[in-house]
Amino acid sequence: MTQARATTDDTLDHPRIVILGGGVAGLAAAIALARRGLPATVVERDPAPPDDRDPFMEWRRRGVPQFRLPHGFSARTRNLLAEHAPDVLDRLRAGGIEVINLFKRLIPEELWRPSDDDFANLWARRAAFELALRRTAEAEAGVTFECPAVATGLSFLRTPGEPPRVTGVRLAGGGELPADVVLDCGGQRTPMPRWLAAEGVRVGADVQDCQTVYFSRYYRFTPGCDLPKTAVATLRGEADGISYIGFPGDNDTFAICFEGPPADEDLRLLRNTWAFEAAACAIPDVAPWVDPSNGVPLDGVQIMGGHHNVRRRYVEDGEPAVLGLLPVGDSLCTTNPAYGWGAAMALTYAFTAAACIGRHGGDPAAMAVAYEDAVGREADAVYRESAAMDRARIYRITGQDVPEHDRAEMERQRLIAEGVASGVLLDVELGRAFNRRVNLVGPADAVLGDSELAVRARERRKDFEADGTPTATAPGLRKVIRAARPGATV
Numbered sequence: 348m349t350q351a352r353a354t355t356d357d358t359l360d361h362p363r364i365v366i367l368g369g370g371v372a373g374l375a376a377a378i379a380l381a382r383r384g385l386p387a388t389v390v391e392r393d394p395a396p397p398d399d400r401d402p403f404m405e406w407r408r409r410g411v412p413q414f415r416l417p418h419g420f421s422a423r424t425r426n427l428l429a430e431h432a433p434d435v436l437d438r439l440r441a442g443g444i445e446v447i448n449l450f451k452r453l454i455p456e457e458l459w460r461p462s463d464d465d466f467a468n469l470w471a472r473r474a475a476f477e478l479a480l481r482r483t484a485e486a487e488a489g490v491t492f493e494c495p496a497v498a499t500g501l502s503f504l505r506t507p508g509e510p511p512r513v514t515g516v517r518l519a520g521g522g523e524l525p526a527d528v529v530l531d532c533g534g535q536r537t538p539m540p541r542w543l544a545a546e547g548v549r550v551g552a553d554v555q556d557c558q559t560v561y562f563s564r565y566y567r568f569t570p571g572c573d574l575p576k577t578a579v580a581t582l583r584g585e586a587d588g589i590s591y592i593g594f595p596g597d598n599d600t601f602a603i604c605f606e607g608p609p610a611d612e613d614l615r616l617l618r619n620t621w622a623f624e625a626a627a628c629a630i631p632d633v634a635p636w637v638d639p640s641n642g643v644p645l646d647g648v649q650i651m652g653g654h655h656n657v658r659r660r661y662v663e664d665g666e667p668a669v670l671g672l673l674p675v676g677d678s679l680c681t682t683n684p685a686y687g688w689g690a691a692m693a694l695t696y697a698f699t700a701a702a703c704i705g706r707h708g709g710d711p712a713a714m715a716v717a718y719e720d721a722v723g724r725e726a727d728a729v730y731r732e733s734a735a736m737d738r739a740r741i742y743r744i745t746g747q748d749v750p751e752h753d754r755a756e757m758e759r760q761r762l763i764a765e766g767v768a769s770g771v772l773l774d775v776e777l778g779r780a781f782n783r784r785v786n787l788v789g790p791a792d793a794v795l796g797d798s799e800l801a802v803r804a805r806e807r808r809k810d811f812e813a814d815g816t817p818t819a820t821a822p823g824l825r826k827v828i829r830a831a832r833p834g835a836t837v
Contacts, residue, residue, distance in 0.1 A: 372676025419687025766804030
């Protein structure tokens with residue numbers, strides 16, 4: 348597919364643009380900028396993807412700790428690509444990535460609405476998704492890669508009475524790339540705040556620890572598997588205080604993920620294959636998926652912890668902290684990866700940043716303010732929602748009393764969990780509300796904005812409470828995990 352190019356709106360001279368990070372946010376930004384006639388250089392510390400080899404197993408992305416962990420590519424992700432880069436969707440389909448509308452598959456066709464088409468999402472591993480973006484960016488004449496290359500800091504022009512203005516990106520080895528605009532796509536562990544602090548520039552931030560760690564493993568369906576493969580997307584629950592969730596992937600792959608608090612000693616054992624497989628086999632909902640007749644492991648257990656919800660603020664009261672710098676993706680706002688919002692928001696920020704550079708590239712202050720005005724409210728919303736869901740989980744699993752200041756929000760989160768989420772398969776309107784929320788088809792904080800919907804959620808919650816708390820599917824799971832240790836005695 349030939350993608351039409353847009354022209355810049357009111358900028359006569361092209362700014363020199365450097366993108367720090369060649370992940371989802373950086374690649375999407377590079378594509379969007381090139382299609383506005385704005386060349387960009389992507390600085391990426393990891394090697395380029397291998398040619399004609401499996402990117403999941405062979406692409407070394409040490410700079411992306413979550414690269415081989417499961418990802419959710421929501422309907423919003425698909426919708427944004429359809430609008431801004433449909434040729435990426437073409438590459439994904441050609442690579443075996445399916446577009447699935449699970450909501451429409453779960454409800455009778457006579458209940459479908461045209462708006463339900465917005466719930467179609469992508470079933471892919473991170474490697475396959477990022478590879479499609481990378482190959483698309485590489486095909487753009489306006490995109491240049493410095494790869495592998497490591498950025499070590501920024502250079503600035505200082506004018507009395509004004510914020511420092513970016514003039515370049517310093518590279519390991521002593522080189523420097525001149526830059527009028529830098530997009531920080533360095534992810535949740537971006538060094539940018541530290542670099543700026545060394546220059547006397549403070550970046551405000553809201554931070555809340557997710558207090559969670561993930562253990563996951565990918566599998567490939569066997570040719571003889573007779574499980575309904577789409578059902579892995581609905582696989583989720585809790586056993587003996589340990590949460591589990593299934594993730595669909597591309598080309599007949601899927602992942603099983605366990606999640607819990609970092610201090611949980613039994614949970615930490617899941618880093619070992621023997622413990623992970625013992626836990627999976629002990630949970631009736633999960634066991635069929637890891638049965639060797641249905642699924643063959645692709646790799647070992649992948650682990651990631653240290654998660655925080657973060658909302659960084661580069662513009663305060665209409666004043667940019669630094670000129671010529673836009674944070675994109677997790678560099679701006681990080682949410683708990685369990686909620687699957689990262690890729691969708693990365694694309695949202697990337698495409699918006701490209702538009703703001705196109706309009707205001709010659710005026711860095713106006714560019715920064717326009718960008719914050721365009722994305723700030725939603726960044727606040729996804730941060731608040733992710734942080735609130737995490738607090739609700741933490742209060743529940745630790746048995747803490749909810750403090751007075753948080754009771755109203757925790758009551759709202761309970762209504763969403765027990766009234767909306769539990770009614771997904773019982774009430775089509777609650778199902779739509781749930782899908783709008785998890786897919787970010789609409790504001791993250793608007794799930795209960797409709798008064799009639801709130802009434803339905805409260806009615807459903809009464810039924811949920813009357814049914815009682817579901818019995819754990821594997822109450823002895825922790826004992827099973829400990830007993831699986833080589834040499835252990837029961």
